[in-house]
Amino acid sequence: xxxxLVFAHPxxxxxxxxxxxxxxxxxxxxxxxxxxxxxxxxxxxxxxDRADFPSLETDTRFMPVAAxxxxxxxxxxxxxxxxxxxxLLWADMLILQFPLWWFSMPAILKGWVERVYAYGFAxxxxxxxxxxxxxxxxxGTLAGKRAMLIVTTGGWEEHYSTRGxxxxxxDLLFPINHGILYYxxxxxxxxxxxxxxxxxxxxxxxxxxxxxxxxxRTLESTPPIPYRxxxxxxxxxxxxxxxxxxxxxxxxxxxxxxxxxxEGSETSGQRSPLQVAAAR
Ligand code: FAD
Numbered sequence: 001x002x003x004x005l006v007f008a009h010p011x012x013x014x015x016x017x018x019x020x021x022x023x024x025x026x027x028x029x030x031x032x033x034x035x036x037x038x039x040x041x042x043x044x045x046x047x048x049d050r051a052d053f054p055s056l057e058t059d060t061r062f063m064p065v066a067a068x069x070x071x072x073x074x075x076x077x078x079x080x081x082x083x084x085x086x087x088l089l090w091a092d093m094l095i096l097q098f099p100l101w102w103f104s105m106p107a108i109l110k111g112w113v114e115r116v117y118a119y120g121f122a123x124x125x126x127x128x129x130x131x132x133x134x135x136x137x138x139x140g141t142l143a144g145k146r147a148m149l150i151v152t153t154g155g156w157e158e159h160y161s162t163r164g165x166x167x168x169x170x171d172l173l174f175p176i177n178h179g180i181l182y183y184x185x186x187x188x189x190x191x192x193x194x195x196x197x198x199x200x201x202x203x204x205x206x207x208x209x210x211x212x213x214x215x216x217r218t219l220e221s222t223p224p225i226p227y228r229x230x231x232x233x234x235x236x237x238x239x240x241x242x243x244x245x246x247x248x249x250x251x252x253x254x255x256x257x258x259x260x261x262x263e264g265s266e267t268s269g270q271r272s273p274l275q276v277a278a279a280r
Contacts, residue, residue: 001220003027003034004091008098008109010040015197015205016099016152022209023095023150026216035087039108045080046111052078069119077118084116088142093219094186096176097150103172113180122184133237136183137230143185146219149173150192150212157195169193174254178227187224226259 005023009016020036027034037044050056053067055076071077077085088094098105117123122142126135135143151173153160160169173191181188192215194200194208215222228234234246247256 001032001092002090003032003093003095003219004037004087005034005095005097006037006039006109006112008039008096008106008112012041014099015194015200016097018205019150019152019194019209019212020097022212023097023216026213027219030217032093032219035091037084037087037112039112044108044112045115046108048111048114052081052115054078065119065124069124072118072120081115081118084112085118085121088116092145094142094145094147094181095150096147096181098152100151100153100155100172103166105176117180117184125184130237132231133235133240135185135231137178138182138185138227139229139231140183140185145186146189146224147181147186148189148191148215148219149176152194152197154198155195157193160193160195171254177225178254178257182225182227188227189219189222189224228257228259 005020007016007020009020011017024034024036039046045051048064050062053062053071053076055071055074056062056067096105096109098109101107104110122140123136124134125140126132128134135141153169155166158164159166160172162168166172169191177188177191192212194211197204197208200208228242230240235242242256
C-alpha cells in the first residue's frame with residue numbers, strides 16, 4: 001500500500017516524533033511505501049486567505065468557497081496545495097498524526113485540511129437532487145481509500161470514557177473521523193490513541209509503540225468504523241435526517257450515524273458503538 005502520514009507536531013524529538021518513526025518503520029517492514037507531510041518542518045501555511053488564490057482580481061470580494069471552486073477547476077491552486085492533493089490521490093491510506101490540543105487537532109493541521117480540501121475535490125462533488133445529496137459521507141473523490149488517526153492525549157483513558165468528564169473520545173474525534181475523513185469518501189479505521197502520555201516512562205513508551213506496530217501491521221485487515229452511507233437509503237433527502245425508524249427510540253448524538261446503532265443491546269452498555277465495532 002501507499003501510505004501518506006501527515007504529521008503535526010513542532011518537535012521531531014517529541015513523543016509524537018518517536019511514535020511516527022515507530023509507525024514508519026513498521027509500515028516499511030510490511031513493504032508499504034510511506035510518504036510524510038511534516039507540517040511544521042515544511043513551514044505549512046495554515047490560514048486560508050486571498051494569497052491562496054493569486055488569480056482572484058484585486059477588486060473582487062473574496063468568497064472562500066467560490067474562490068476554491070474556481071481555482072480547483074482552472075488548476076489555479078497554489079503549488080503547496082496542489083502537491084498535497086497529488087499526495088492524497090497517490091496514497092491508498094492516509095494517517096493524520098497529532099497531539100490532542102484543546103480537544104481537537106493543532107491549528108496547523110486544521111489549516112492543512114481547510115486549504116487542501118478544495119471545492120470540487122473534497123466537497124462540492126457529485127449530483128445534488130431529490131435522490132442524492134452530492135458524493136459525500138462514504139462516497140466522493142477519496143472513496144476506496146482508508147484513513148486513520150494517531151493521537152496522543154495528556155488526559156487519562158477514563159477521562160475519555162463514555163462517562164468521563166472530557167466527553168467520550170469517539171464523540172470528540174467524530175468531527176475529524178466523520179466530518180473530515182468519511183466526508184470525502186475514506187473508509188475510516190478506529191483511531192490509535194495513546195492516553196496519559198505526559199511523563200510517560202520507557203516501559204510505557206514501549207507498550208504504546210507495540211500497540212502502534214500492531215495497528216500498522218493490520219491496516220489492511222482492520223474493519224473500518226461502520227458509518228452509515230449518506231446515499232444508502234438511511235437518510236431522508238433533502239433534510240438529511242436519519243429515517244425515524246432507524247436508531248434506538250429517543251437516541252440522539254453521533255452514535256446514531258453508525259450502522260448497528262439500532263441493534264440495541266450490544267451498543268447500549270458501557271462501551272460505545274465505535275468501541276464495539278473496533279473490538280470486532
Ligand atoms: P512529549 O511532551 O514530547 O512527551 C511526553 C512524554 O513522553 C515525556 O515525558 C517524554 O519524556 C515521554 N517519552 C517517553 N518515551 C519517549 C520517546 N521515545 N521520545 C520522546 N518522548 C518520550 N491533553 C488532553 O488530553 N486534552 C486536551 O485538550 C489537551 N490540550 C492541550 C493543548 C495544548 C496547547 C497543549 C500544549 C497540550 C494539550 N494537551 C491536552 C496535552 C497534550 O495532548 C500532550 O501534551 C501531548 O499529547 C503529548 O505529546 P507530545 O508528543 O507533545 O509529548
